[in-house]
Amino acid sequence: MGKRRAESRESRVKEKENYENKRAERSKCAEDAAGQGEEAEEKEEEGGEGRELKRMVELQSASSVVAEVAGAASSTGRLRLHYSILSLLDTLFSAGIAGPAVVGYWRGTWGLSGYYIYPDNQALSGLASILIGICGLFGFDLAQHVFQEFLHPDKHRLLFYLGSRLYTYVFGLCCVNAWRGTWQALDLYTEHTFGTVFTATALSAAALAVMKTLRNISAPPFAVSLDTFAGYFDVPTLFRVNNSRDWSLYMLDCAFSVGVIGTLVVFVWRGAWVLFDLYLYPDNREHSALGSLVLGYGIVVLTFSLQPAMRYVCAKLQGLARLAAADAFLLLSFVGTVNVWRGIWNVLDLWLLPEDPKLSCWITHLGCFVFLVLLNCSNSVLVRGVYIDAEEEAGKCVVFPCHYLRTFFKVRIDELCKITASLNPSLDFLAIRDERDPLVPRVR
Secondary structure, three states, rough: OHHHHHHHHHHHHHHHHHHHHHHHHHHHHHHHHHHHHHHHHHHHHHHHHHHHHHHHHHHHHHHHHHHHHHHHHHHHHHHHHHHHHHHHHHHHHHHHHHHHHHHHHHHHHHHHHHHOOOOHHHHHHHHHHHHHHHHHHHHHHHOOHHHHHHHHOOHHHHHHHHHHHHHHHHHHHHHHHHHHHHHHHHHOOOOOOOOHHHHHHHHHHHHHHHOOOOOHOOOOOOOOOOOOOOOOOOOOOOOOOOOOOOOHHHHHHHHHHHHHHHHHHHHHHHHHHHHHHHHHOOHHHHHHHHHHHHHHHHHHHHHHHHHHHHHHHHHOOOOOHHHHHHHHHHHHHHHHHHHHHHHHHHHHHHHHOOHHHHHHHHHHHHHHHHHHHHOOOOOOOOOOOOOOOOOOOHHHHHOOOOHHHHHHHHHHHHHHHHHHHHHHHOOEEEEEOOOOOEEEEOOO
């Protein structure tokens, strides 16, 4: 009996242990399942947070891109606005300040040459002016590289400033006398009739067009030259012969550029001027002068207004069609230029000390030259070099080089362009200029 009881107790103890073990296993499984569920939930939560975080980063990136593009577009708009304002101010400066000052200088110098160079003999006076002018211009063409090396601002800035202004003054005297002598010879030895004047003018203009040099008839208010060292002493010749290789060919190039191209330009100018003398209020000098002013400045406004459209047209055209379009636009500007010059010249003759014309000439000669020196654009009085029609690419061939304020603000504009480009690389900053025009942005 005792033995059976002992066995019974042992079996109950084992059953109890088995029960406890199974219960512990079930509890552990439940705990493991719960742990796995919590881990799954945590992973799901972490995945959701990651997706939210990624979505937030994407949204922030998109918003930053939008902000950068908007900032770049805003900067581009400001640059375009600033450039447009500077372009308008440059046009007003050229037409209303620099242009009249250049005309005043030429009128004073021309008159003084008449007073001091054989005033009692018109034929001898004209011949002397031709010799002074042609020889002087030829000498300046030959010596341009000497001036570039000797009068360099890096060597002596004060010497460059004084020497360059003296260079401009003497060069200006030569330019005016070359024109005056040729003009006076035509007045003395050709008839003042429509047929004679028109024929000589048309043939001269045609010759210039055939040689692709018609653009050399341009003058202020459609051109302004600054007194900066870059290009100050450059006098380009027609054939661009290198003087370091063949001096004889270079001298012939200079002689042809001065003696032939320069003379044809005078023929065209003189013919257009005389035609307006013949047909624009020929019996009333006051009305004729004022009529030229109104007509000239009207054409100046029209020409500058048409310039963007002509740039677009010439950018689309090629070859002879592009050259013809550029020359036609140039001739329109030339009619305005001649009338502006003729109007201002005659107004000064009529109303600036008419009782003392010599003093009047001295005032405009010295006063206008000093004024242009102070404005840093005295080089505008010079007629030098030979330029080829439509040699610039695309529509730049009809862009008038009237860059005054735009040149002074070029550094600031370049800085703004670089900042805007760093914000948005899709912006392409293109130059619509001759060699000194600032950069203007355009979106690709």
